[in-house]
Amino acid sequence: MDVRAVLPAIAVGWSILSAGLFGGERGHAAEALSVIDAVGAGRHVAALADDALEGREGGSRGGRAAGAYIVETLRNAGLRPAGDEGTYYQRFGTMRNILALVPGSDPACERELVVVGAHYDHVGYGTAANSYGPTGLIHNGADDNASGVAGVLEIAEVLQAMPAKPRRPVLLAFWDGEEKGLLGSWHFVRVRPQPLRELRPVFAVNLDMIGRLRGDRVEVYGGRTMTGLRRILAEANRETGLELVIDWDIVDDSDHFPFIESRVPTVMLHTGLHDEYHRPSDDVQLVNTAGVEAVARLALGVVTAVADRPGTLAGFRDASRQEKNAHRDALERVVPAGPVAARVRWGMSTRSDAGDPSAPVVVRVVPDSPLDLAGLRCGDRIIAIDGEPIANQAAMLERMAKAGDALMLTLERVGRIVEIDVSGGGAPVASGRDQDAAPPPAAEPAPARGP
Ligand SMILES: [Zn+2]
Incomplete structure (x- = not known):
């Protein structure tokens, strides 16, 4: 070096x-x-x-x-x-x-x-x-x-x-x-x-x-x-x-x-x-x-x-030429748990990564929710549901909303692929706030530019 x-x-x-x-x-x-x-x-x-x-x-x-x-x-x-x-x-x-x-x-x-x-x-x-x-x-x-x-x-x-x-x-x-x-x-x-x-x-x-x-x-x-x-x-x-x-x-x-x-x-x-x-x-x-x-x-x-x-x-x-660790830290910043909604279903929020849309980042895990009990952590990236890769955050949210009371999530955690079985998802709720997309990071990476 x-x-x-x-x-x-x-x-x-x-x-x-x-x-x-x-x-x-x-x-x-x-x-x-x-x-x-x-x-x-x-x-x-x-x-x-x-x-x-x-x-x-x-x-x-x-x-x-x-x-x-x-x-x-x-x-x-x-x-x-x-x-x-x-x-x-x-x-x-x-x-x-x-x-x-x-x-x-x-x-x-x-x-x-x-x-x-x-x-x-x-x-x-x-x-x-x-x-x-x-x-x-x-x-x-x-x-x-x-x-x-x-x-x-x-x-x-x-x-x-x-x-x-x-x-x-x-x-x-x-x-x-x-x-x-x-x-x-x-x-x-x-x-x-x-x-x-x-x-x-x-x-x-x-x-x-x-x-x-x-x-x-x-x-x-x-x-x-x-x-x-x-x-x-x-x-x-x-x-x-x-x-x-x-x-x-x-x-x-x-x-x-x-x-x-x-x-x-x-x-x-x-x-x-x-x-x-x-x-x-x-x-x-x-x-x-x-x-x-x-x-x-x-x-x-x-x-x-x-x-x-x-x-x-x-x-x-x-x-990638404009992206800095400060952008990474903003993307992965954890959302404060806040008051827990009475009707949490799966129990997470994610943030979409413009550089890797097929792997949204988990930024909030609701304590004692099904995902918390299954071992999900902030910083994990969701890459597949029931073995099927996800296309982007919107598609992920839709599939989780339609799922029954159990599913298998595939995560990437510091470069390691981890699978977790999640149960207790219960019946879909009309407007669960728990699995919403989190707000975009405060410091967005600069837009792509040519060399
Ligand atoms: Zn050297």
């Missing part, structure tokens, strides 16, 4: 896959999944965060050695080079991105490129501009970002082992020069090497600092850059069961940013900052390798879900 954009936030400090993915209609071999494991991830982190690589500064001797390790791993796995002149390298100045391609299996979308990447450079011996010190010592960057590289290498090996490839081509990308200002990813979105000239990036995943999973909490950036992305994340998270915190702010602190600036829907997964961030003490023994494995599985789930998605992808959601 690029320190310049993160500096103001550092004081905050501590702040595979579902059965449906490889099972289901495509029948991919689940055994390919066993390729992702914590031991393999840990081996990659240890190799890249070794003192011998001298902190992997872009353009340095250690940076080149790190690149050689990645290339050797890709070659041993049998991946196809996608760089310049038959190599894995895309050179720019003294630096090199590393690119490998898994071709798609469906001619109808063989030019729609899904990218999964991580930067492999770090800050070398550190300077006053990029290190919290002490400088002059090797900064191994085990979390930042040997962890993300390990994740992408594991994903590459799984994709290569899958007997049936995803419909769309998948690019495995290892960016150089991220710590110097996202140089490698900026170069890629402007210049594509020959093997990728005819391909157009339609979706990207960025793994940056996934080595410090604590309490299953994963930060997700860019989760609103494509309609329906939140649902894709939750579905991909069925097996891993991580806590996904969607951050609405989009900052130029990592390689997701050039893609978003290029209007490519992109998510970044990140396990959070820590006291060793951009210090020589960001070392391998502090990396949670089981966490790297879990985040890599989640990322693989998202990549394969998008790469296999039928029809046309939704495209970039321009409004």
Whole structure:
């Protein structure tokens, strides 16, 4: 992660896959999944965060050695080079991105490129501009970002082992020069090497600092850059069961940013900052390798879900560029319970999310109502009733009004899909106030604008 954009936030400090993915209609071999494991991830982190690589500064001797390790791993796995002149390298100045391609299996979308990447450079011996010190010592960057590289290498090996490839081509990308200002990813979105000239990036995943999973909490950036992305994340998270915190702010602190600036829907997964961030003490023994494995599985789930998605992808959601966490907080703000109506039926209020109309947010749960007793919480998002996805809030309200005295709700709760059985709904009432839509948030997200 690029320190310049993160500096103001550092004081905050501590702040595979579902059965449906490889099972289901495509029948991919689940055994390919066993390729992702914590031991393999840990081996990659240890190799890249070794003192011998001298902190992997872009353009340095250690940076080149790190690149050689990645290339050797890709070659041993049998991946196809996608760089310049038959190599894995895309050179720019003294630096090199590393690119490998898994071709798609469906001619109808063989030019729609899904990218999964991580930067492999770090800050070398550190300077006053990029290190919290002490400088002059090797900064191994085990979390930042040997962890993300390990994740992408594991994903590459799984994709290569899958007997049936995803419909769309998948690019495995290892960016150089991220710590110097996202140089490698900026170069890629402007210049594509020959093997990728005819391909157009339609979706990207960025793994940056996934080595410090604590309490299953994963930060997700860019989760609103494509309609329906939140649902894709939750579905991909069925097996891993991580806590996904969607951050609405989009900052130029990592390689997701050039893609978003290029209007490519992109998510970044990140396990959070820590006291060793951009210090020589960001070392391998502090990396949670089981966490790297879990985040890599989640990322693989998202990549394969998008790469296999039928029809046309939704495209970039321009409004996401204006949305901030303040808008999220306004959207999710809880409505005070107030005096409880005598004739509550189900017992909730929701608010519609313009960025995700098919998942209204619960902002009020009436104490002791059927939904309260069934375990509904404020902040949950309603995504299906009796197994059928809802189209929008109005349709949800109508279906709940027409329901008998029991129903099954499917919720998304911090990235996890939860089903609750609700009973005791009783007979419909003429004008129940309990399940009304809540007033819109005070601070509406700015209207969509073009770039
Ligand atoms: Zn960094």
